[in-house]
Amino acid sequence: MFNFSMELNGQTIAFFALAVCVITGAVLMLNFTKVVHMVVSLAFSFVGLAGIYVLLEAEFVAFVQVLVYAGAISILMIFGIMMTRHDKQDEVIMKPWKEALAAIGCLALFGVLFFAIRGTQFPTPADKPLSEDNTLALGKLLFTEHVIPFELLSVLLTVAFIGAIVLAKNDDPTSINPSSALTDQSSVSASEPLSSGLQQLQEPPKGGNPT
Amino acid sequence: MQELIQQSFTWQNGLVFFGWGVVFLFVVLGFVTYAIYFERKVIGWMQLRHGPTRVGPLGLLQTVADILKLLLKEDTIPKKADRALFILAPVLVYVPSFAVLATIPYTQSLGFADLNVGLLYYAALSSISTIGVVLGGWASNNKYSLLGGMRSAAQMISYEIPLVMSVVGVIMLNGSLSLRTIVGGQGNNFWEWNFLPQIIGFVIFMIAAVSELNRTPFDLPEAESELVAGYHVEYSGFRFAFFMLAEYVYVFAISALTTVLFLGGWHPPLAVLDFIPGLLWFVLKFSFCVFFLFWLRATMPRIRVDQLMSFGWKVLLPLAILNIFLTAAYIEIFNK
Numbered sequence: 001m002f003n004f005s006m007e008l009n010g011q012t013i014a015f016f017a018l019a020v021c022v023i024t025g026a027v028l029m030l031n032f033t034k035v036v037h038m039v040v041s042l043a044f045s046f047v048g049l050a051g052i053y054v055l056l057e058a059e060f061v062a063f064v065q066v067l068v069y070a071g072a073i074s075i076l077m078i079f080g081i082m083m084t085r086h087d088k089q090d091e092v093i094m095k096p097w098k099e100a101l102a103a104i105g106c107l108a109l110f111g112v113l114f115f116a117i118r119g120t121q122f123p124t125p126a127d128k129p130l131s132e133d134n135t136l137a138l139g140k141l142l143f144t145e146h147v148i149p150f151e152l153l154s155v156l157l158t159v160a161f162i163g164a165i166v167l168a169k170n171d172d173p174t175s176i177n178p179s180s181a182l183t184d185q186s187s188v189s190a191s192e193p194l195s196s197g198l199q200q201l202q203e204p205p206k207g208g209n210p211t
Numbered sequence: 212m213q214e215l216i217q218q219s220f221t222w223q224n225g226l227v228f229f230g231w232g233v234v235f236l237f238v239v240l241g242f243v244t245y246a247i248y249f250e251r252k253v254i255g256w257m258q259l260r261h262g263p264t265r266v267g268p269l270g271l272l273q274t275v276a277d278i279l280k281l282l283l284k285e286d287t288i289p290k291k292a293d294r295a296l297f298i299l300a301p302v303l304v305y306v307p308s309f310a311v312l313a314t315i316p317y318t319q320s321l322g323f324a325d326l327n328v329g330l331l332y333y334a335a336l337s338s339i340s341t342i343g344v345v346l347g348g349w350a351s352n353n354k355y356s357l358l359g360g361m362r363s364a365a366q367m368i369s370y371e372i373p374l375v376m377s378v379v380g381v382i383m384l385n386g387s388l389s390l391r392t393i394v395g396g397q398g399n400n401f402w403e404w405n406f407l408p409q410i411i412g413f414v415i416f417m418i419a420a421v422s423e424l425n426r427t428p429f430d431l432p433e434a435e436s437e438l439v440a441g442y443h444v445e446y447s448g449f450r451f452a453f454f455m456l457a458e459y460v461y462v463f464a465i466s467a468l469t470t471v472l473f474l475g476g477w478h479p480p481l482a483v484l485d486f487i488p489g490l491l492w493f494v495l496k497f498s499f500c501v502f503f504l505f506w507l508r509a510t511m512p513r514i515r516v517d518q519l520m521s522f523g524w525k526v527l528l529p530l531a532i533l534n535i536f537l538t539a540a541y542i543e544i545f546n547k
Contacts, residue, residue, distance in 0.1 A: 034293070036296065037295070040296065040299070040346065043339075043342060047339075059326060059327060059332075060328050060331065063328050063331040063332050064331070066336065066338070066339070067331065067335035070335075070338070070339060070342075071335065071338030071339060071342070072338065074342055075341055075342055075345060075364055075368060078345050078346070078349070078364075079345075079364070082349060082357070082361075135327050135328055136327075136386070
């Protein structure tokens with residue numbers, strides 16, 4: 001289990017470079033104090049992960065990762081952050097025993113992952129190289145063998161989508177719903193979170209309401 | 212070029228790759244320089260003006276002078292701006308715009324990477340530019356640039372969906388995401404190109420592409436007469452130049468992508484014209500796409516922001532889905 005054999009070729013170097021990128025992004029995400037900076041470092045982490053997928057010859061997953069996580073999710077988070085108030089960067093005081101518990105938890109998680117990964121026998125790839133038309137193979141599998149989970153997932157997504165529309169379509173003009181700002185910026189409900197996001201930029205807020 | 216890319220990676224090959232990348236960068240910069248000149252000239256002529264005439268013969272050096280001015284300008288960073296993000300934003304906008312060009316095949320032999328997910332690569336990387344735009348708007352600490360950034364992001368996200376959905380029909384007809392295969396699937400006559408069987412997809416793609424580029428009639432993020440300028444109000448000099456550069460590199464990318472997906476890439480419009488090299492045909496079609504964008508800018512009024520959003524979500528998206536459905540039905544009925 002502990003015998004690591006590793007040859008130093010381009011792939012290994014690329015893997016380590018990308019792994020450093022991912023970990024740097026994750027550590028920075030935890031250490032930054034401004035929320036927008038956190039999201040940017042998270043996006044950096046996502047892009048690094050996509051690089052690792054490319055290295056594993058899973059191009060489709062890699063670019064979907066960039067499209068969905070680095071692109072869409074990050075922008076959604078940035079929007080959410082900009083439209084809510086973040087006046088104070090509140091310091092969380094950690095109790096020492098909490099830190100110790102967290103450290104033990106982390107070590108335990110690492111141990112579980114390490115033993116599980118090292119103990120697994122990975123099947124060797126078939127005669128055909130993975131990179132050849134893997135998107136086509138993926139599509140075929142998705143629509144033949146795994147079609148029922150695929151359809152169930154699409155139903156779930158449709159339900160979530162309609163639910164989001166129903167939640168956002170709140171006629172009460174005093175309520176704040178940032179999600180509708182994506183589709184219609186001119187509506188009354190959307191202009192409120194936008195202006196509160198703007199308020200946050202006017203520093204320091206002197207007494208009254210600047211808008 | 213394909214043989215070159217397939218070789219094993221050594222220091223020499225790495226240098227050759229780098230050299231090609233630099234050459235291509237200069238080609239793109241040259242394109243951007245003269246696209247701006249061409250745009251000003253064309254719009255000038257359409258509006259019965261002369262356009263630039265003073266710097267150099269026929270005003271040919273006008274853009275060069277403009278770029279020189281931008282490079283020599285003082286690089287200001289607002290005191291209350293978020294310094295790190297302010298510097299990062301132009302980089303985040305520009306790098307993906309140049310990186311998407313890697314997957315576009317220019318001729319049978321000329322092209323950089325033939326990814327089997329070429330189209331997805333394009334869509335994925337161009338979505339990173341949006342982050343740069345939003346961050347640029349936010350980091351400037353200026354309400355007008357924040358508004359511009361918000362508008363821009365909302366618009367780019369809303370129109371990216373119909374843009375990607377409209378090319379699904381092309382993907383279904385060719386059975387591949389690779390741009391090289393898609394061009395290969397089109398023939399040597401113009402009626403064998405994708406724009407005729409995919410006419411709905413083509414129209415949606417063009418509209419969504421213009422909107423993705425933030426150009427008139429969808430140039431709300433930087434509407435000169437409504438907002439101060441948009442997300443780049445606080446930027447000056449070199450950083451501003453990068454935002455502009457990214458915009459024109461995306462003009463290059465979208466025009467090349469339209470040529471590849473719908474207008475047959477390097478194929479001639481009639482089989483008898485096959486003796487003319489493919490690169491020339493590519494450049495001709497590509498130039499027409501670029502001209503089309505300038506033409507639109509000179510003749511179309513700007514539309515309102517609420518119209519823009521409802522048009523994207525309520526008209527283009529259902530049409531794109533309908534197009535997918537029709538294509539699927541066509542394939543099911545005729546190709547079985």
